[in-house]
Amino acid sequence: MIGRRDILKLTAGSAAAFSVLGLPNAVFAALPGDRRFVVVLLRGALDGLAAVPPLADAQYQEKRGALALPAPGEADGCLALDKTFALHPALAPIFPYWQKGELLFIHASGNGYRTRSHFDGQDLMESGLSAKTGMSDGWLNRALGDLQRGNRRLGLAVGGAVPLILRGKIEVASWEPPGGLRDASPDFIAALEPLYRQDRLLGPALAEGLKAQHFSESVLGDDMQGGRGFGPKNFAPLAEAAGKLLAAPDGPRIAVLEMGGWDTHVNQGAAQGRLAQNLAGYADGLDAFAKSMGEAWRQTVVVAVTEFGRTVAVNGNDGTDHGTASVLLVMGGAVKGGRIAGDWPGLARLQDDRDLRVATDSRSVMKGVLRDHLGADGAMLDRKVFPDTGGLRPFAGLVRV
Amino acid sequence: MPVNSAALIAATRLGFAARAGDLEAIGRDPRGWALAQLRRGAAPLPSNLPSSASMVVAELEMRRNKGDVEAKQAFNERVKAVYFAEISARMDAASQSETPLQERLCHFWSNHFTVSILRPAIRGYAAAFEREAIRPHVTGRFHDMLLAVVRHPAMLVYLDNAFSIGPDSMIGVRRDKGLNENLGRELLELHTLGVDGGYTQADVEALARILTGWSVATLKEPNPGSFRFRPAAHEPGAKVLLGRTYAENGEGEGQAALQALATHPATAHHIAFKLARYFIADEPPKDSVLRIAQVYRDSGGDLGRVTAAVVTEEALWRTPFAKLRTPQDMVAAAARVTGFTPPPPMLVNSLRMLDQMPFFAPSPAGWPDTAADWISPEAVLRRADWCQTFASRLPEPPDPVALAEASFGEALPDETVQAIRRAPSRRIAIALLLASPSFQRR
Numbered sequence: 070m071i072g073r074r075d076i077l078k079l080t081a082g083s084a085a086a087f088s089v090l091g092l093p094n095a096v097f098a099a100l101p102g103d104r105r106f107v108v109v110l111l112r113g114a115l116d117g118l119a120a121v122p123p124l125a126d127a128q129y130q131e132k133r134g135a136l137a138l139p140a141p142g143e144a145d146g147c148l149a150l151d152k153t154f155a156l157h158p159a160l161a162p163i164f165p166y167w168q169k170g171e172l173l174f175i176h177a178s179g180n181g182y183r184t185r186s187h188f189d190g191q192d193l194m195e196s197g198l199s200a201k202t203g204m205s206d207g208w209l210n211r212a213l214g215d216l217q218r219g220n221r222r223l224g225l226a227v228g229g230a231v232p233l234i235l236r237g238k239i240e241v242a243s244w245e246p247p248g249g250l251r252d253a254s255p256d257f258i259a260a261l262e263p264l265y266r267q268d269r270l271l272g273p274a275l276a277e278g279l280k281a282q283h284f285s286e287s288v289l290g291d292d293m294q295g296g297r298g299f300g301p302k303n304f305a306p307l308a309e310a311a312g313k314l315l316a317a318p319d320g321p322r323i324a325v326l327e328m329g330g331w332d333t334h335v336n337q338g339a340a341q342g343r344l345a346q347n348l349a350g351y352a353d354g355l356d357a358f359a360k361s362m363g364e365a366w367r368q369t370v371v372v373a374v375t376e377f378g379r380t381v382a383v384n385g386n387d388g389t390d391h392g393t394a395s396v397l398l399v400m401g402g403a404v405k406g407g408r409i410a411g412d413w414p415g416l417a418r419l420q421d422d423r424d425l426r427v428a429t430d431s432r433s434v435m436k437g438v439l440r441d442h443l444g445a446d447g448a449m450l451d452r453k454v455f456p457d458t459g460g461l462r463p464f465a466g467l468v469r470v
Numbered sequence: 471m472p473v474n475s476a477a478l479i480a481a482t483r484l485g486f487a488a489r490a491g492d493l494e495a496i497g498r499d500p501r502g503w504a505l506a507q508l509r510r511g512a513a514p515l516p517s518n519l520p521s522s523a524s525m526v527v528a529e530l531e532m533r534r535n536k537g538d539v540e541a542k543q544a545f546n547e548r549v550k551a552v553y554f555a556e557i558s559a560r561m562d563a564a565s566q567s568e569t570p571l572q573e574r575l576c577h578f579w580s581n582h583f584t585v586s587i588l589r590p591a592i593r594g595y596a597a598a599f600e601r602e603a604i605r606p607h608v609t610g611r612f613h614d615m616l617l618a619v620v621r622h623p624a625m626l627v628y629l630d631n632a633f634s635i636g637p638d639s640m641i642g643v644r645r646d647k648g649l650n651e652n653l654g655r656e657l658l659e660l661h662t663l664g665v666d667g668g669y670t671q672a673d674v675e676a677l678a679r680i681l682t683g684w685s686v687a688t689l690k691e692p693n694p695g696s697f698r699f700r701p702a703a704h705e706p707g708a709k710v711l712l713g714r715t716y717a718e719n720g721e722g723e724g725q726a727a728l729q730a731l732a733t734h735p736a737t738a739h740h741i742a743f744k745l746a747r748y749f750i751a752d753e754p755p756k757d758s759v760l761r762i763a764q765v766y767r768d769s770g771g772d773l774g775r776v777t778a779a780v781v782t783e784e785a786l787w788r789t790p791f792a793k794l795r796t797p798q799d800m801v802a803a804a805a806r807v808t809g810f811t812p813p814p815p816m817l818v819n820s821l822r823m824l825d826q827m828p829f830f831a832p833s834p835a836g837w838p839d840t841a842a843d844w845i846s847p848e849a850v851l852r853r854a855d856w857c858q859t860f861a862s863r864l865p866e867p868p869d870p871v872a873l874a875e876a877s878f879g880e881a882l883p884d885e886t887v888q889a890i891r892r893a894p895s896r897r898i899a900i901a902l903l904l905a906s907p908s909f910q911r912r
Contacts, residue, residue, distance in 0.1 A: 113894030229862040249819035250855045268907045278847030332894035
């Protein structure tokens with residue numbers, strides 16, 4: 070419809086300025102020992118029992134039902150982690166890090182609140198508070214205030230706007246992939262489709278559009294859209310770019326990535342299916358990130374956290390509903406890994422008779438990493454970064470010191 | 471506070487969308503709210519935007535230094551910066567205006583009198599055209615707007631009249647140059663009478679002859695870059711347009727002809743139909759069109775009164791959500807409800823991807839104005855992509871449920887409210903609100 074050559078002339082050169090918001094003039098500071106710290110926010114509530122299934126828990130098979138995963142050695146089987154736990158087969162790309170001792174999981178982790186609302190859960194996960202208040206800055210921004218000396222910047226938001234966890238007094242940079250529109254994510258389209266179904270104008274058009282998209286993906290392969298969308302395949306290119314930025318000698322040292330697609334109420338799938346595809350994109354991203362960091366990986370800790378877990382039992386739509394505890398991933402060259410850390414409350418006694426109970430407060434893990442990896446001051450952590458959490462001791466021994 | 475559903479109709483059909491507080495401000499007298507705006511003129515855009523004359527001059531100077539690559543680059547950079555500033559100012563006006571009906575009228579009339587950068591020569595001043603020739607007249611007389619449009623360098627260059635030479639004029643005889651009918655034809659077909667307005671090829675040629683000499687001052691002439699009537703290019707002699715003879719009168723012929731066209735009954739009907747299609751429905755009720763056309767004729771094309779007739783049409787209030795928002799409408803509406811206007815490169819780039827980059831209409835007919843023109847499967851997917859992209863860039867996503875209430879009152883279907891409540895994140899919830907069928911319409 071539009072003469073493309075004319076438009077290109079006019080907009081040529083804008084893409085670069087647009088893709089690195091804030092970066093060109095940013096000067097990043099180094100942390101002691103040139104350490105790097107990355108938080109991955111998994112929005113939508115990751116099913117921790119699917120990512121790291123407790124295969125040997127006596128209740129697992131019965132309570133998980135159709136979502137129970139096949140044991141190691143079986144077709145589509147999990148990868149054994151220890152006597153109790155295994156790794157979802159779709160997470161295979163990060164299994165080598167476990168074998169190298171650079172990956173650990175803290176199971177049954179959660180935050181210091183009980184809510185099953187995504188909006189509230191994510192707000193609290195990012196604000197680091199125990200209750201909803203008027204506070205509108207994030208715990209990582211408050212931590213930056215302590216870690217950052219002078220006016221040199223440490224922090225970077227990857228993928229678009231600055232998420233709450235990084236918002237606050239301290240300025241941070243943001244980076245997003247070049248290009249204007251990004252392809253909508255499968256979970257967004259899935260929520261939109263029922264709203265359009267009754268609409269005689271929009272409904273048929275969306276259905277046709279999706280059909281055409283699926284067809285072209287099946288013919289061309291969907292690699293074509295990597296890095297340009299919000300779907301699971303988008304995470305790896307984003308993570309790879311983030312790794313390069315963090316690896317740069319004058320680059321940022323602390324970054325936040327986000328990934329959605331975890332709200333698996335419908336057709337979650339077990340070894341294969343919707344959740345498995347999301348897990349595969351996630352694992353590919355973590356792997357791509359590690360590789361793109363090169364030598365700097367040795368000084369890196371990545372923590373991936375989600376707002377809450379999901380119900381132990383399958384719901385009426387072959388999915389799971391909002392739960393309580395999930396699993397927390399800690400990965401990096403600086404991690405003392407190859408083990409499951411924290412306590413396992415078991416599946417015998419459940420929160421509200423439905424959810425995995427919280428054994429480890431994720432804020433204690435963050436405190437442990439901030440203190441032992443980045444050298445944050447303990448009193449600051451208790452008072453400012455995670456206010457009123459003096460009783461919540463930093464989780465010790467996560468990193469090689 | 472319960473919201474008057476007529477207030478929602480006013481905010482979305484006569485404005486761009488309801489931001490927090492709009493529905494309460496419109497209150498119980500939405501017609502009065504709209505009519506009061508018609509008594510105020512459209513607020514001017516920021517004064518730091520350059521005039522079309524200055525951009526014409528910059529272009530002519532750049533072309534005079536042919537082969538100066540640096541000068542050309544500098545000019546192109548300036549054009550881009552000006553374009554970005556213009557589009558931002560225009561979007562800010564739509565999303566922040568206290569008189570959004572005036573802004574809607576600017577969009578409508580600017581599209582009615584389309585100038586498009588597909589003709590690259592006008593790229594520096596296509597947007598200035600809307601500020602200078604359209605904006606001051608949206609509630610004034612149609613004839614004044616028409617005259618301002620035809621005298622504007624963007625229209626004179628876009629439709630070639632600046633280069634049209636009367637064959638028997640002094641210049642025509644000397645240089646063996648001729649007539650260009652482009653503006654004459656589009657004036658009759660698109661701007662005034664309409665394609666079925668009862669004119670002939672002879673009328674097209676007559677109007678083209680009448681308008682010979684209407685051009686843009688060069689660097690060597692006084693007031694370079696502004697309108698200039700060049701007698702030496704004007705076709706001499708009497709011309710017959712629509713049965714009326716225009717005796718030789720230089721520039722005065724065009725003024726008289728435009729006056730006659732502006733008050734022609736076919737023009738009244740054509741304008742009434744387009745306004746009704748824009749504000750009421752893709753296929754507007756015939757009696758609505760007739761009533762609006764009657765007001766047009768009775769008032770001699772007073773656009774304030776004509777718009778008031780549109781506002782008081784019952785059909786406008788009875789058929790909410792009858793129109794699909796165009797991409798520009800959708801973007802303006804999203805910016806208004808969220809209070810976030812994307813930075814210019816992103817704004818322009820996304821409008822380009824949605825196939826409605828401002829001042830890039832595919833033809834002099836402008837952007838199409840029916841749902842069928844905007845509803846291809848690819849276009850609907852792109853809208854969804856845009857909604858999620860936009861939501862992902864909101865600096866601080868507000869509470870989605872509160873946002874939905876502020877912008878729709880109680881009018882959103884339960885299914886949409888539930889989907890927003892259940893969304894896996896605030897950003898996806900807001901994307902759902904924006905992509906929802908209710909938001910895609912006005």
